[in-house]
Amino acid sequence: MQEKSDIAQKRARSPFLLGLRDGIPIGLGYFAVAFSLGIIAKKAGLTAFAGFICSLLTRASAGEYGAYSLISAEATFAELALMCVITNLRYLLMGASLTQKFAPDTPQWKRILVACCITDEVFGISIAYKGYLAPSYTYGAMLIAGVLWAAGTASGIIAGGALPANIVSALSVALYGMFIAIIIPPAKKDKAVLAAVLTGFILSWLCSALPLTSGINSGTRTIILTIAISAAAALLRPVSTKPGTFGPKGMQ
Amino acid sequence: MEKTHLIIYLAITIAVTNIIRIIPVTLIRKHIENQFIRSFLYYVPYVTLAVMTFPAIMEATGSPLAGALAFVIGIAGAWLGLGLLPEALLCCIVVLVAEFLL
Numbered sequence: 001m002q003e004k005s006d007i008a009q010k011r012a013r014s015p016f017l018l019g020l021r022d023g024i025p026i027g028l029g030y031f032a033v034a035f036s037l038g039i040i041a042k043k044a045g046l047t048a049f050a051g052f053i054c055s056l057l058t059r060a061s062a063g064e065y066g067a068y069s070l071i072s073a074e075a076t077f078a079e080l081a082l083m084c085v086i087t088n089l090r091y092l093l094m095g096a097s098l099t100q101k102f103a104p105d106t107p108q109w110k111r112i113l114v115a116c117c118i119t120d121e122v123f124g125i126s127i128a129y130k131g132y133l134a135p136s137y138t139y140g141a142m143l144i145a146g147v148l149w150a151a152g153t154a155s156g157i158i159a160g161g162a163l164p165a166n167i168v169s170a171l172s173v174a175l176y177g178m179f180i181a182i183i184i185p186p187a188k189k190d191k192a193v194l195a196a197v198l199t200g201f202i203l204s205w206l207c208s209a210l211p212l213t214s215g216i217n218s219g220t221r222t223i224i225l226t227i228a229i230s231a232a233a234a235l236l237r238p239v240s241t242k243p244g245t246f247g248p249k250g251m252q
Numbered sequence: 253m254e255k256t257h258l259i260i261y262l263a264i265t266i267a268v269t270n271i272i273r274i275i276p277v278t279l280i281r282k283h284i285e286n287q288f289i290r291s292f293l294y295y296v297p298y299v300t301l302a303v304m305t306f307p308a309i310m311e312a313t314g315s316p317l318a319g320a321l322a323f324v325i326g327i328a329g330a331w332l333g334l335g336l337l338p339e340a341l342l343c344c345i346v347v348l349v350a351e352f353l354l
Contacts, residue, residue: 176308
C-alpha cells in the first residue's frame, strides 16, 4: 500500500508546484519564528529592509540568532565568521547527504543552487522526496519558505513584540511538527532508522540535562551526536550501495 | 555603529553560511560506493532532525508540558500517516489548547 505522499508525488505535474505546496507549512512556521528573530535583529541595528535582505540570503535560524547577537555586541569580524561556521556546520553533513540524492545527470549549477536552499526543514523534505531529487522541488519550497522567513524578520523589526505570546508559542512548534512528520514515516518502514531516531531523542535529552554536556553549545552537540549515532547505525546496519537506491537492500 | 561596518557584518554572515552549504556539492559529485560512508549519510538526516527536535520542542513553547504533549501526539499523528501541513497544524493546536488549559 502506497503512502499518500507517494501518490501525490507521482501525480504532481510539476515538482516545483509540489515544492511550493510542501513549503507552505515551513513558511508559516518560519514567519512566526522569524518574528522573534526580528526583535534581535532590530537591536543589532538592522532596518526592516536590511533584515529582509539578510534573512532572505542567509535563511539560517540558529545562525542568524547568533550573528545578530554578536553584531549587537560589536564582535570582531573573525568572531562572527567563526560563529557562523560552528552554528551552521550541520549544513555540511546535510549537504553531503543531499549529494547522493541527485540523479547522476543533474548539472553542477543546479546542485549548487539546491545546496544554497538548505535549511533544516527544506533539507528534510528534500531528503524525503521519493527517488532522485528534482531540484525544482527544493526551489519551490525555498521560494515560499525563504520569502516568509524574510518577511517574518522584517515584520519583527517593525512590529516588535506585537504578536501575542501564546500565538508565537503555538506557531514555533510548527517547525518541530514538520521534523516529526519527516522522520517518523521512514522510521516506521526501517527499524534501524527507528532505533537511530529513538537513540537520538534519548541522547539529546541526556546531553542537555547532564551537567557534563549541557554546557556545550547546542549546535556542537547536534553535530557530535549526529556523527556518533549515524556512524554506529552505519556499522550495525549498513545500506545498499546500488546507485538509485536510498536505503537498506531491497528498499527503494 | 557605522553603516559600512554593519554591511560588512551582514556580508560575512551571508557569505559564510552559504559557503558552508555548497562545500559538499562542490567536493562530492559522484555516487559514493563506500558502504560505510553511504550508510552514514543515509542515517544522518533522521538522526540530526531527531536530535534537534527533542528536547528543544519543550523549550520552544511557553510551557514545557505543552511541548512534550505536542511531541507525543505529533509522533502518533505522523505514525498514522499525517502529511507535513496537517502534522504541523496538529502540533500547533495541541500547544494552543494545552497552554489554554494548563
